[in-house]
Amino acid sequence: MSSQPITSSGSFASPDTPRRDLLDECVHCGFCLPSCPTFVLYGEEMDSPRGRIYLMRAALDGAPINEEMVTHFDRCLGCMSCETACPSGVHYGELIEATRAQVERSYRRPLSTRLQRWIVFSLFPYPKRLAVARRFLRLYQQSGLERLVRTTRLLSMAPKFLQTMESIAPRIGPRESIAEFLPSLTETRGTVALLVGCVQGSFFPQVNEATVRVLRSEGFDVVVPTDQGCCGALSAHVGRLDEAREFARRLIDTFEAHEVEAVIVNSAGCGSTMKEYGEMLSGDRDYADRARAFGDRTRDIAEFLAGIEPIAPRHPLEITVAYHDACHLGHAQRVKQQPRQLLSAIAGITVREISEGEICCGSAGVYNIFEGLAAAQLGDRKAGNVASTAAQLLIAANPGCTMQIASALERLGTPMPTLHTIELLDASIQGESSEDLLERLTRRDGSRTGG
Amino acid sequence: MNNLASLLERLRLIFHEGTGLLTDPAMLRTFECDGLAHHRVIPAVVVLPTTAEQVEQTISICHDLGVPFVARGNGTGLSAGALPVAEGVVISLSRFRRIIEIDAPNMRAVVEPGVINLDLTKASVGDDLYYAPDPSSQQVCSIGGNVAENSGGAHCLKYGFTTHHITGLEVVTPDGELISLGAGKCVDAPGYDLLGAFIGSEGTLGVATKITTKLLKRPELVKTLIAAFDSTTSAGAAVSAIIASGILPAAVEMMDALAIEAAENAVHCGYPEGANTVLIVELDGPEGEVLAGMERVEAFCRECGAGELRIAADDEERALIWKGRKSAFAAIGTLSPDFIVQDGVIPRTSLPQVLAEIAELSRTSGIRVANVFHAGDGNLHPLVLFDERIAGDLETANAVSGAIIDLCIKYGGSITGEHGVGADKVSYMGKMFTEADLDTMQMVRCAFDVDNLSNPGKIFPTPRLCGEVPGRHHGVHPLVLSGEAELF
Known part of the structure; x- marks a missing residue:
């Protein structure tokens, strides 16, 4: 028997009801509108954060969660660009996640x-x-x-x-497994753990390898717990909150076995969810405190490296790069300056800004799989802006963005090799020349188009 | 309602239901208010046109059926100027947003009404041009809305209001006719200044579908100073000294302690710590003039008791100073769940007395008031803080807000500087104007909108035709009937 009281709030039911006090923080100024990718695409109130907050309020007041309403909730990318734009500090992310949980529970999809x-x-x-x-x-x-x-x-x-x-789907190379413990290459400054990530680990193992190499060169022992599962980000973003919580608990269990000063993440979507574990498991007596502590220990790789004194020498790389802010890094984690700082610290690198940088590329977790049309339009828009930087390389710090933008660039006929921030840093520390690097990437991507 | 059925039937021939035409109650509700969210009315229908033809057809249908309509840009207005009418149509122009032309050699742009103010500047940056009117909501507000409200902004002290930057309009009149006003890209057209009449008419004379704007050359140098003062009085003295010296700053803005707190909370703008009041002074123009002027501005500030004083070192620092100021309204959301943005004008020199009286109002009512203002031209924006969930709070806040407006009138000012009258201030019009004044204004309205269908309920306290007995809202004006006046 369930002991949880079911209190009805209009068309929503507990638990995970969007909180009215959070909804009331919105003063309806509209500053979020131009920052919202779907408002940019569709130009209507219900496809803006302000409008969605209105729909949440309507449902809370009893309006039925019908197909039309669900369409507008589904169209939200959860990119959190509106949180960056909001002068009133509305916690939109929390609201849309709870709303999605409601939709998952009460709305029957085709x-x-x-x-x-x-x-x-x-x-x-x-x-x-x-x-x-x-x-x-x-x-x-x-x-x-x-x-x-x-x-x-x-x-x-x-x-x-x-x-x-x-x-x-990216070009799949051979996979090398990463050992569970990798000692520092110099005098040890500390120990950190690495989240491998489901998509990162399976499709971009080279990013994890680069992350480990850089951390070891910077004097850290790296623990890579075996059998680590999913962090729950994908599930949380679409409102499968119970599933996400279960993933979170298991990940906490796995990582707690190791005494580390930080849990390093190189996939923006995972990092932003892990930092919110405290909130996500606040109602769980056994896990609330542990989840908060785990979240506090979580660091994006760029954030972590920018916060320590670098000891590994960087070698120059004569290369022009465009830096793409992954939404879950820039907006959700507010990590914007650190990656640029790391890249600019490499002699010879020119970092170009992408116009409309705050607008999502359309990847947004599994958004491009479920909302193909909008995602493709946003992908094209992003690819156009990336191409017009005329950079030699695109740098992105999230596997979803990498796949989405790379395929859009190809569709546009302006392919550009794509790397994670840490891979470029790794190349510099390893002393790879820019010619070698670019040639390696051409070879990698060349086989993609079958050429 | 039979009328609604035939309205929908005809609108469906123009718009696709669900995308261009909204009737779902929850969707309609998202349009119930603009930036002044305590005025709310759910419209019967919302349409989202993307062409002038669709606007024309929509208004023709409304005209035929006697259905009121309200044009809406991005819904950021602060006078409930885009407040819907319950049985009416909202014409949302947020999708009608192409920049049609940037004519750099002529320094003109032609845009659709839904274009965001700042986007026009972004689009002209490559030609070293910009669109001058800069309401604080410029990152989101639409140029069509700016035209309706004759919006100002921080820089209108030097550069004027929207009306000084529009040279031509394509407009659908309330009877559904597409007409041109003004002289296109030229500066002036002969005859009555109908363009001038339309700009600032708050949607009561029709709906703009194409807007020709001026673009200005970017100034050679811009310098922005921020200075801390221990009171609004000493900051006000500095403003008077600067203006009296003959310097014409691009902008002079003042914020009091509560407004500074909100801005710091929201955007961490790094204003001088512990300041009771900050003054932002911006000079722009040829380098020599700006540098020399800034030295004098600095001296005036010091003479009037400025504490910490700094000049933005680069564009980034300057942008941060402005971010604090421009976010101030919305940032109040971090201090209070609800607020009223007031917009009154007073002679600049009355500032100390008016502020003292506002402080007194706040003290006696227990309602907090934050002050942000365009100090250079005496345009006050007191922010009246309240909590709608507390019984009676809204009423008290409204009373304080009204008393502030009374103060502005008492000191020889105006009930609105740049936000418009909208639905919010209709009841104050009678305090500022005589019956005869209002009747004369309504004559202009009658000339365009005989049936009172275009954004009714705005500007005028009693919607009637001049010379008529109050209460009779419809019908042809007696002067028209007698042949003494003619309708356009």
């Missing part, structure tokens, strides 16, 4: 949508299943099947979300 969601959420948050998918993907890319599919447009009959997943 069968095809439910099937899509089932596939995505049975795959992405599970590193072992992803590893299998990864093997298939690698085979698909290397056997020439990908080329066949793309030239014959065989997939054009498949469901849209499958086409999207196919088109954004």
